[in-house]
Amino acid sequence: MMEQKFVDFEIGKQKHIALVAHDGKKAAMVDWCDKHKEILKNHFLCGTGTTARLIAERTGLPVRAYNSGPLGGDQQIGAKIVEGGIDFMVFLWDPLEAQPHDPDVKALLRIAVVYDIPVANNLATADFMLTSRYMEETYSRKVLNFTAAVEERVEKMK
Numbered sequence: 817m818m819e820q821k822f823v824d825f826e827i828g829k830q831k832h833i834a835l836v837a838h839d840g841k842k843a844a845m846v847d848w849c850d851k852h853k854e855i856l857k858n859h860f861l862c863g864t865g866t867t868a869r870l871i872a873e874r875t876g877l878p879v880r881a882y883n884s885g886p887l888g889g890d891q892q893i894g895a896k897i898v899e900g901g902i903d904f905m906v907f908l909w910d911p912l913e914a915q916p917h918d919p920d921v922k923a924l925l926r927i928a929v930v931y932d933i934p935v936a937n938n939l940a941t942a943d944f945m946l947t948s949r950y951m952e953e954t955y956s957r958k959v960l961n962f963t964a965a966v967e968e969r970v971e972k973m974k
């Protein structure tokens with residue numbers, strides 16, 4: 817039997833949301849979280865170190881804090897996406913400021929696409945996502961079947 821190229825991963829009704837913002841976007845992120853805290857409180861929240869702390873302090877919501885972005889926080893969140901522990905992300909990256917950890921930023925954005933998780937990179941998209949009917953439902957995201965992909969690659973490399 818031909819192996820499926822993609823497999824379904826379910827995003828539950830309760831989302832595992834990563835919140836990440838560059839310095840120039842932190843105020844906007846904190847304001848946005850405060851404005852939407854009645855919705856956000858129904859989900860599991862996490863974020864890069866500084867962003868998570870600022871959101872938790874302003875809103876009173878529990879936000880699991882990973883390392884600060886430039887110190888590996890983006891990579892930790894990327895790893896969690898790979899493991900299936902994060903399935904929704906608001907990442908307000910700053911288009912007007914160079915980042916020392918730009919490769920990590922790119923890697924996180926890339927892995928979010930690979931794992932087909934909803935990602936907002938600006939407030940308008942974040943608003944659309946948060947008011948989507950899928951916030952109240954489960955959603956089936958499509959992820960490349962890595963078992964089949966590895967099998968195929970191993971056969972090819974032999």
Ligand SMILES: O=C(CO)COP(=O)(O)O
Nearest residue numbers: 864865866867884885886
């Ligand atoms: O740099 C970041 C994302 O790339 C954010 O990290 P902090 O939330 O620790 O500032």
